[in-house]
Amino acid sequence: MTAGTHRTRRIGLIGWGAIGRVVGTALAQHSLPGAELTSIVDNHPLGDSAPAPHVTFEEALRRCDLIVEAAGPGVVREWGERVLRSGTDLLIASAGALTDEDLAKRLHAAGPGRLYVTGGAVGGLDLLQAARSLGPLHEVRLTTTKLPTTLEQPWMDEELLARLRTATGPVEVMTGTARDIPGKFPQSTNVAATLALTVGDPDGVRVTIVADPAAHHTRHVIEATGTHGTYRFDVAHRPDPHTPATSQIVPHAVLRSLAALTGRTGQIL
Incomplete structure (x- = not known):
């Protein structure tokens, strides 16, 4: 990779709910240069409208170099270490999982994949x-x-x-x-x-x-x-109309984090 160029990040998305749908749709529409949605992992059928293949967790790891968690803290507990140990980076929306001190230590110690946390619904x-x-x-x-x-x-x-x-x-x-x-x-x-x-x-x-x-x-x-x-x-x-526990801003915070990870220039970090 030469100076001034950025490789395309191959994105796998875990969760097709209030956060995942917005993030996945934006990626599929190429709203984020340098990011390609390659797979979606979810326990429920996605139908014909899904913008990327619906695959197993193991298949997503083979397809991706960055996994976005958008399905809750249980996913972080169950799969977080495996993602990082595979060499795949992990961006999590469910920061609450990291209040488990033992889990947080294991995730920070795992690698060679890198762990990232989105700021979500708050600034400052x-x-x-x-x-x-x-x-x-x-x-x-x-x-x-x-x-x-x-x-x-x-x-x-x-x-x-x-x-x-x-x-x-x-x-x-x-x-x-x-x-x-x-x-x-x-x-x-x-x-x-x-x-x-x-x-x-x-x-x-x-x-x-x-x-x-x-x-x-x-x-x-x-x-x-x-x-x-x-x-x-x-x-x-404003809360998401279908999932009131999630604020509408959260998926856009995830997209902003992805923009930073894909090397978009000119943004405030």
């Missing part, structure tokens, strides 16, 4: 990383507000479920750290996990989950205080 992470390089962040808080129906979990007792289902205003569902909250809400707290990775301390990030029947947007408020400054980010996204 680059600024927090820069601030952290100047000195410790003394306090980091995240408040996530979503529709009550997207937060119901099998472990909840009848009293808590009743509070969610009859809420007429905001209801605080749980407060904890960025280490334990993602395990309780695996489809709703990738932002908490991503923030924990950014600041390097899952136990130092306090997370509050709020259910609000009027939450037409999914809202994330990050507040951080450090030696050299105070930072606050407030974002509100």
Whole structure:
């Protein structure tokens, strides 16, 4: 490969849901120069509209040099190490999987494939990383507000479920750290996990989950205080109409990460 040129990345996509469909369609339409969608892995039939072959996980590894996970933290736990050990790079959307400290250590130790994590539904992470390089962040808080129906979990007792289902205003569902909250809400707290990775301390990030029947947007408020400054980010996204636990912005964040990995010039990193 000569200077100034970039090889085409052969992309395999795991998951054909709210994230995967948007990412896969954009790749198939050649919206991302330097990236070619070669395969899709999913447990369900895709029909004739799929823009790439529907293959097994093993076949995807043979076809690809970059796998994009868009199917949930279980995929990261089950297949992450195998992807990296095969020499294939892995971009994950389900950052919540990395709050499992043992899994995170195994993935970071695996190779020769490289592990990447997309920022997903929140911004300001680059600024927090820069601030952290100047000195410790003394306090980091995240408040996530979503529709009550997207937060119901099998472990909840009848009293808590009743509070969610009859809420007429905001209801605080749980407060904890960025280490334990993602395990309780695996489809709703990738932002908490991503923030924990950014600041390097899952136990130092306090997370509050709020259910609000009027939450037409999914809202994330990050507040951080450090030696050299105070930072606050407030974002509100429209949820995907078919999968309300996922914000519409997430697949576009994945595409932006892919653009960086395929060498697109002129972007802010």
